[in-house]
Amino acid sequence: xxxxxRWRRFLFSSDGRPADITMSDDTRADKAITIHDVAREAGVSxxxxxxxxxxxxxxxxxxxxxxxxxxxxxxYRPSVAARRLRLSHQWAITMLIVVEDPDFLSDPFIxxxxxxxxxxxxxxxxxxxxxxxxxxxxxxxxxxxxxxADGIVAIFSGDLAERERFLTAIEALRVPxxxxxxxxxxxxxxCIRLRQDDFSGGLQIGRHLLGNGMRRLWMLMPDAHWPAMxxxxxxxxxxxxxxxxxxxxxxxxxxxxxxxxxxxxxxxLEQYGTPDAIVGGNDQLAVAAMMTCVRRGLVVPDDVxxxxxxxxxxxxxxQPTLTxxxxxxxxLGERAxxxxxxxxxHGAFSSQELxxxxxxxxxxxxxQLTRPLSSADFD
Amino acid sequence: xxxxxRWRRFLFSSDGRPADITMSDDTRADKAITIHDVAREAGVSxxxxxxxxxxxxxxxxxxxxxxxxxxxxxxYRPSVAARRLRLSHQWAITMLIVVEDPDFLSDPFIxxxxxxxxxxxxxxxxxxxxxxxxxxxxxxxxxxxxxxADGIVAIFSGDLAERERFLTAIEALRVPxxxxxxxxxxxxxxCIRLRQDDFSGGLQIGRHLLGNGMRRLWMLMPDAHWPAMxxxxxxxxxxxxxxxxxxxxxxxxxxxxxxxxxxxxxxxLEQYGTPDAIVGGNDQLAVAAMMTCVRRGLVVPDDVxxxxxxxxxxxxxxQPTLTxxxxxxxxLGERAxxxxxxxxxHGAFSSQELxxxxxxxxxxxxxQLTRPLSSADFD
DNA sequence: CTGAAAGCGCTTACAG
DNA sequence: CTGAAAGCGCTTACAG
Numbered sequence: 001x002x003x004x005x006r007w008r009r010f011l012f013s014s015d016g017r018p019a020d021i022t023m024s025d026d027t028r029a030d031k032a033i034t035i036h037d038v039a040r041e042a043g044v045s046x047x048x049x050x051x052x053x054x055x056x057x058x059x060x061x062x063x064x065x066x067x068x069x070x071x072x073x074x075x076y077r078p079s080v081a082a083r084r085l086r087l088s089h090q091w092a093i094t095m096l097i098v099v100e101d102p103d104f105l106s107d108p109f110i111x112x113x114x115x116x117x118x119x120x121x122x123x124x125x126x127x128x129x130x131x132x133x134x135x136x137x138x139x140x141x142x143x144x145x146x147x148x149a150d151g152i153v154a155i156f157s158g159d160l161a162e163r164e165r166f167l168t169a170i171e172a173l174r175v176p177x178x179x180x181x182x183x184x185x186x187x188x189x190x191c192i193r194l195r196q197d198d199f200s201g202g203l204q205i206g207r208h209l210l211g212n213g214m215r216r217l218w219m220l221m222p223d224a225h226w227p228a229m230x231x232x233x234x235x236x237x238x239x240x241x242x243x244x245x246x247x248x249x250x251x252x253x254x255x256x257x258x259x260x261x262x263x264x265x266x267x268x269l270e271q272y273g274t275p276d277a278i279v280g281g282n283d284q285l286a287v288a289a290m291m292t293c294v295r296r297g298l299v300v301p302d303d304v305x306x307x308x309x310x311x312x313x314x315x316x317x318x319q320p321t322l323t324x325x326x327x328x329x330x331x332l333g334e335r336a337x338x339x340x341x342x343x344x345x346h347g348a349f350s351s352q353e354l355x356x357x358x359x360x361x362x363x364x365x366x367x368q369l370t371r372p373l374s375s376a377d378f379d
Numbered sequence: 380x381x382x383x384x385r386w387r388r389f390l391f392s393s394d395g396r397p398a399d400i401t402m403s404d405d406t407r408a409d410k411a412i413t414i415h416d417v418a419r420e421a422g423v424s425x426x427x428x429x430x431x432x433x434x435x436x437x438x439x440x441x442x443x444x445x446x447x448x449x450x451x452x453x454x455y456r457p458s459v460a461a462r463r464l465r466l467s468h469q470w471a472i473t474m475l476i477v478v479e480d481p482d483f484l485s486d487p488f489i490x491x492x493x494x495x496x497x498x499x500x501x502x503x504x505x506x507x508x509x510x511x512x513x514x515x516x517x518x519x520x521x522x523x524x525x526x527x528a529d530g531i532v533a534i535f536s537g538d539l540a541e542r543e544r545f546l547t548a549i550e551a552l553r554v555p556x557x558x559x560x561x562x563x564x565x566x567x568x569x570c571i572r573l574r575q576d577d578f579s580g581g582l583q584i585g586r587h588l589l590g591n592g593m594r595r596l597w598m599l600m601p602d603a604h605w606p607a608m609x610x611x612x613x614x615x616x617x618x619x620x621x622x623x624x625x626x627x628x629x630x631x632x633x634x635x636x637x638x639x640x641x642x643x644x645x646x647x648l649e650q651y652g653t654p655d656a657i658v659g660g661n662d663q664l665a666v667a668a669m670m671t672c673v674r675r676g677l678v679v680p681d682d683v684x685x686x687x688x689x690x691x692x693x694x695x696x697x698q699p700t701l702t703x704x705x706x707x708x709x710x711l712g713e714r715a716x717x718x719x720x721x722x723x724x725h726g727a728f729s730s731q732e733l734x735x736x737x738x739x740x741x742x743x744x745x746x747q748l749t750r751p752l753s754s755a756d757f758d
Numbered sequence: 759c760t761g762a763a764a765g766c767g768c769t770t771a772c773a774g
Numbered sequence: 775c776t777g778a779a780a781g782c783g784c785t786t787a788c789a790g
Contacts, residue, residue, distance in 0.1 A: 082767035
């Protein structure tokens with residue numbers, strides 16, 4: 001008997017509401033072979049097939065061989081959905097990125113973390129589900145309607161109160177959480193904080209520039225509140241506080257795009273004059289500022305020193321090469337996955353907080369020159 | 380009665396093989412409330428709850444209100460796994476990227492497509508599963524063991540025979556396929572090809588440079604065979620064939636990294652002398668070549684003209700701005716999702732092949748200068 | 759307008 | 775060493 005729900009209605013509409021639509025065909029359902037088909041063909045019971053496939057129980061070697069042969073011949077693939085229901089485990093992790101920009105994957109810091117996550121998870125037969133949600137649409141998001149993962153890796157933007165709200169909301173999903181780049185929200189049960197040492201990176205950048213004799217510093221920051229960015233700012237602030245007479249000004253660069261950063265830098269240059277050094281909150285901001293300075297006839301590093309943050313391949317594409325802070329965003333993603341799978345395996349996280357180190361990478365954009373650059377400087 | 384499989388063994392080990400590990404705890408399982416809990420609390424049957432939640436059948440408004448109240452109060456969330464099993468539909472699409480580089484998401488062309496996909500799918504309550512697989516590990520990949528999607532969007536690299544093999548393999552999964560950037564593999568049932576018009580882009584680039592009087596052209600290509608890259612090459616080749624006396628040389632740039640591109644360009648410059656123009660297979664290749672030329676004292680565009688391909692934000696970060704081919708990789712991703720959901724809804728794809736247009740974006744890197752650049756050229 | 763029953767494809771404890 | 779039975783949490787056709 002062919003059950004009639006082979007032709008059924010699916011949740012499927014443009015506004016995300018249920019809609020009544022009839023499926024005309026489902027090739028998979030027609031041909032799907034089950035564990036019972038294999039069992040019948042091999043002349044055993046379904047449970048023996050299950051045991052062989054999962055390496056459990058004692059099964060006679062000859063029986064096992066027969067079963068494996070039949071599995072191969074029939075092209076049997078166990079139903080993931082059935083296994084998930086039966087075991088109430090999903091073998092899936094959700095990466096949740098709460099950010100206004102729908103094009104969030106264009107940030108290399110984000111993509112490197114995502115790549116680290118997928119690589120680690122796939123190695124362990126877990127899959128990654130990526131969800132980008134705008135802060136303004138967080139509550140009416142269908143994240144909560146169709147949630148299907150064993151854990152969450154979350155990156156929040158926004159101020160403390162907003163982030164607190166996001167965290168409280170996803171805690172209702174009752175799965176373990178790895179919170180990225182968070183250092184202000186207080187610890188919670190079944191939730192750890194994982195980040196790179198942005199404060200230290202900022203501190204190193206600041207001390208490096210101050211050690212070069214720079215005193216009037218700017219730091220370029222995006223509109224969006226990112227905890228990681230706040231940490232860098234705090235680090236630079238600390239360094240500046242150590243040197244009497246040094247000061248630091250924050251320049252808002254809107255959405256971090258090239259154009260908005262260029263415009264913000266241009267206005268600041270006209271309003272405040274040229275600073276000794278410009279600290280980019282990340283590499284993109286730094287490079288956009290560098291281009292702006294160069295186009296205005298300023299020489300880097302002679303007239304103004306410039307630094308970035310994160311050390312993506314990107315920094316090499318610029319001239320002079322950028323002084324930046326190297327961190328491994330890829331490693332950060334891998335580590336998030338590792339901690340989550342550890343938690344799933346052992347029932348508890350191995351620690352409350354993890355901070356990965358960063359290192360200052362000195363390029364020519366903060367070089368103390370005693371002679372003009374020559375082509376030899378670039379090799 | 381608490382079933383004992385709450386403490387069960389999970390597939391979980393570093394090499395991807397099943398391993399015997401006991402879960403010490405599962406917070407979700409302890410507290411999960413089901414449709415029956417809601418039904419009992421509301422004094423109705425499970426099916427009435429189901430009807431209300433899915434907007435089917437006739438239910439008395441007062442009954443429906445009560446049920447919705449209980450759902451909210453208990454925080455009931457339907458089990459996705461159960462729904463999937465019952466309906467044998469997953470509400471999930473897999474994006475499969477077959478490429479050697481495990482850091483595949485660092486390519487902006489890939490990430491833009493992934494972003495377009497997620498955005499479209501999430502709007503329609505589908506989720507995206509990303510799988511990167513190395514060509515060499517394709518067959519022993521566990522893609523086939525844990526497959527769980529209603530459709531596939533695939534990006535292959537490699538030569539024709541390899542890509543043919545990949546396609547044949549994923550066809551065994553019996554779900555509809557959208558093949559990206561493919562134009563040589565013959566059409567198959569339940570599989571469409573979606574790409575941007577790389578040939579036209581290459582043709583336009585070639586004609587533009589030849590129109591500028593350039594005759595000795597190079598094209599920078601990566602080691603990896605990408606069909607999209609081959610299409611661009613074919614386009615440039617066509618343009619060159621139109622002009623007697625013009626010639627085109629292919630320069631292999633290894634893995635496309637800055638360093639390997641720089642080295643390949645340097646060696647080529649020493650071996651063959653400076654060409655009239657360098658066509659980058661993509662923006663990154665073009666910018667790396669531009670940096671190399673500038674560092675060797677060549678002036679762009681006076682001594683050598685340079686072009687890119689894809690027009691990412693990236694191109695603006697370079698000086699002079701890059702002539703490139705604009706396409707919308709984001710749109711390509713959206714379109715792939717759209718076609719797949721159409722297929723799932725209607726039982727058949729709406730067409731066999733889709734080609735999205737591209738446009739030439741002329742920057743200063745191919746400007747025909749009659750005077751030296753001034754800062755005014757940059758605004 | 760509402761409910762009892764069946765079944766999606768697995769895995770487990772238990773009995774043979 | 776192997777199997778019959780139960781049940782994970784839903785949805786559907788059908789009967790009332």
